[in-house]
Amino acid sequence: DAGVIQSPRHEVTEMGQEVTLRCKPISGHDYLFWYRQTMMRGLELLIYFNNNVPIDDSGMPEDRFSAKMPNASFSTLKIQPSEPRDSAVYFCASSSTSGAPYEQYFGPGTRLTVT
Amino acid sequence: AQSVTQLGSHVSVSEGALVLLRCNYSSSVPPYLFWYVQYPNQGLQLLLKYTSAATLVKGINGFEAEFKKSETSFHLTKPSAHMSDAAEYFCAVSEAQAGTALIFGKGTTLSVSS
Numbered sequence: 313d314a315g316v317i318q319s320p321r322h323e324v325t326e327m328g329q330e331v332t333l334r335c336k337p338i339s340g341h342d343y344l345f346w347y348r349q350t351m352m353r354g355l356e357l358l359i360y361f362n363n364n365v366p367i368d369d370s371g372m373p374e375d376r377f378s379a380k381m382p383n384a385s386f387s388t389l390k391i392q393p394s395e396p397r398d399s400a401v402y403f404c405a406s407s408s409t410s411g412a413p414y415e416q417y418f419g420p421g422t423r424l425t426v427t
Numbered sequence: 428a429q430s431v432t433q434l435g436s437h438v439s440v441s442e443g444a445l446v447l448l449r450c451n452y453s454s455s456v457p458p459y460l461f462w463y464v465q466y467p468n469q470g471l472q473l474l475l476k477y478t479s480a481a482t483l484v485k486g487i488n489g490f491e492a493e494f495k496k497s498e499t500s501f502h503l504t505k506p507s508a509h510m511s512d513a514a515e516y517f518c519a520v521s522e523a524q525a526g527t528a529l530i531f532g533k534g535t536t537l538s539v540s541s
Contacts, residue, residue, distance in 0.1 A: 316470075345528060355517065355531040368528065403470060414459050414478060414521060416529060418470035 316419035318404050324425045330392040333422045336385055337406030345405040345416060346379055346389050355403075361387065394426045429454045429520050433532035441540050446490075446505040448535050450518030453499065460501040461519040461529065462492055471517065477501060488512070513539045 317336040325331055337344045345360040359369040364381045372379070376395070381387040391398055401423050405416040434449040452458055459478050463471040475486025482494040492503045501518060515536050519529040 354533045357528045357530075360528050405471075415461075415473055415476060418463075418472070420470045 316404055316406055316417055318402075318419035318422050320422060321420060322423045322425075324427065325394055326427055327395055328393045329426075330390065331394045331398075331424060331426075333389040333391075333402050333404075333424070335387045335389070335404030335419060337387070337404070338408075338417055339385070341406035341408045341417075342384070343407045343409070343416075344381060344387050345407075346387070347403040347405065349401045349403060349421070350399075358389070358402075391424075394424075396426045399424055399426050429458070429522065429530045431518050431520050431530055431532035433516075433518050433535050435535055436533060437536045437538070439538040439540065440508045442510055443507050446503070446508045446512065446537065448503040448516050448518075448537065450492075450501045450503065450532060451499050452501060452518070452520045454520055454522070456522050458520045458522065460492075460494060461521075462486065462490070462501075462503050463517045463519060463531075464488075465515045465517065465534075467514075474503070474516075508537075508539045510539050510541065513537055 319334045342363050346358040347355050349355045358371045359379045360367055361381045379389045401421045403421045404419045407416045430453045432451045461476045462474040464474050465471050474490050475484045477484050477494045485491045490505045492501050494501050515534045517534045518532040521527045521529050
């Protein structure tokens, strides 16, 4: 398996622009998580899905952030409008309730820079 | 609420020395505990996990960790450090239910000198 795939790997955008981050989970995994990593706050959970349904979005910082999972193999995290404080590395992770449950497999991350 | 505290944001050891990275957790339910490693510009990789089986858990790359309920600790050790062990290490906790989110500690950066 190719593992969790994220795109783009790097994104540089100007303040006010819309940013869309993409994630393809491991095939067969039924949980998908979005995390954000910053120096100040460390790794924070933003939102997670089970069988494409959002379960907990309490970590989404504000209404500028939205996430969707239209099918089992694709999820997006959108920021509109973007702000410099959104600069961070965004990770997607997936896990399965069968096989090796509780283990989350992380993608390589998307490094977002908002100028 | 669950939480994780990693003592020491930065640990430095010499090559061949013992590695000890400390993690204490707080959980109102039986926890599942994890150690992840992150190399520069990469995602997180699972080193090992505790899921209520053996309290001494062995992971990849010669690392192991011991779950001590009385001390609410899950410290990570390796008998002999290698230069390639230099990375950031994260301890994480989740409730003993499949699919619940991980709560991460702030991370500990391990430096290894020759």
